[in-house]
Amino acid sequence: MTKTLGLIGAGRIGGALARLALAAGLDVVVSNSRGPETLTDTVARWGEGARAATVADTAREADIVVATVPLGAHRRLPADALAGKTVLDTMNYYPERDGTVPELDSRELTSSELVQRHLQGARVVKACNNIDFLRLEILARPTGAADRSALPIAGDSHAAKEEAIRLLDALGYDTVDLGPLSESWRSEPNTAAYVQPYLPPRPTGLTADEDVMRWFLDCPGAPLPADRLTVLLRDAVRQSPADARERLG
Ligand SMILES: NC(=O)c1ccc[n+]([C@@H]2O[C@H](COP(=O)([O-])OP(=O)(O)OC[C@H]3O[C@@H](n4cnc5c(N)ncnc54)[C@H](OP(=O)(O)O)[C@@H]3O)[C@@H](O)[C@H]2O)c1
Structure with a gap:
């Protein structure tokens, strides 16, 4: 049973998960790259049950840890302190932010x-990577709610996925198991299950970047039930991040 959720990363996804976890009655321990003293205001805003720590202490003190930093920083995650832990990985690969990773561009690895590979002693579960930070918070619902949404998970450890399923249930989501980490590409950027299905249709005629951003910030969520997510994940088409970049550019 997860009592304390650890968050390495206190940004948009870290903040959304912290608020959901606190609302579910969990304690939260959180860290960033600059040290716990820079998170004093953040944890005060989040309220009782939240505390800041170093990255290593977050890893040690939490029952489950969420690694929610830019993928380019993943090698700075403390492999020793995370050994033996279940680690939820929300990270996505954006080469323009994270730098080019040949094994990802060639689709050799997810x-x-x-x-x-870096967190050798930990049990990594991909989770919460295919929904934007606003909808992650807005769409959370209690177990059994008719408009509950589902999130995909993937991992090589059955036990770790069971832990992730229980945690996500407490936070407000059903889950769809994609299988091993090698299948997690099905929920990554440039797939049909990524971000868009949790949003309502974008109004026609909205073209200016500024208007699109305002709509994105203000719009509600569109609940995505498990059966519809399952179809999107099953029918996903894998692209090379490099190909996707070319088409976008
Ligand atoms: N934003 C979304 O809607 C969304 C949705 C799904 C998945 N994701 C993925 O989830 C991850 C986090 O996204 P985000 O939008 O929450 O990022 P963000 O708002 O930029 O926050 C990143 C957080 O990571 C911390 N950090 C960076 N390097 C670190 C390190 N070496 N050790 C400890 N903490 C470190 C930062 O702390 P400092 O400020 O101290 O550096 C910051 O608190 C990314 O991989 C992103 O692709 C994001």
């Missing part, structure tokens, strides 16, 4: 396999 980004979570790369993370697992």
Whole structure:
């Protein structure tokens, strides 16, 4: 049973998960790259049950740890302190932010396999990577709610996935198991299950970047039930991040 959720990364996804976890009655221990003293205001805002720590102490003190930093920083995650832990990996590969990773561009590995390779003694579960930080918070619902959404998970450890399923249930989500980490590409950027299905249709005629951003910030969520997510994941088409870049550029 998870009592304390550890968050390495206190940004948009870290903040959303912290608020959901606190609302579910969990304690939260959180860290960033600059030290716990820079998180004093953040944990005060989050309220009772939240505390800041170093990255290593976050890893040690938490029952489950969420690694929610830019993928380019994954090698700075403390493999020793995380050994033996279940680590939820929310990270996505954006080469323009994270730098080019040949094994990802060639589709030899998924980004979570790369993370697992670094965190050798941990049990990595890909989770919460295919929904934007606003909808992650807005769409959370109690178990059994008719408009509950589902999130994909993937991992090589059955026991770790069971832990992740229980945690996500407490936070407000059903889950769809994609299988091993090698299948986690099905929920990554440039797939049909990524971000868009949790949003309502974008109003026609909205073209200016500024208007699209305002709509994105203000719009509600569109609940995505497990059966619809399952179809999107099953029918996913794998692209090389490099190909996707070319088409976008
Ligand atoms: N934003 C979304 O809607 C979204 C959705 C799904 C998945 N994701 C993925 O989830 C991850 C986090 O995204 P985000 O939007 O929450 O990022 P973000 O807002 O930029 O926050 C990143 C956090 O990571 C911390 N950090 C960076 N390097 C670190 C290190 N070496 N050790 C400890 N903490 C470190 C930062 O702390 P400092 O400020 O101290 O550096 C910051 O608190 C990314 O991989 C992203 O692709 C994001």
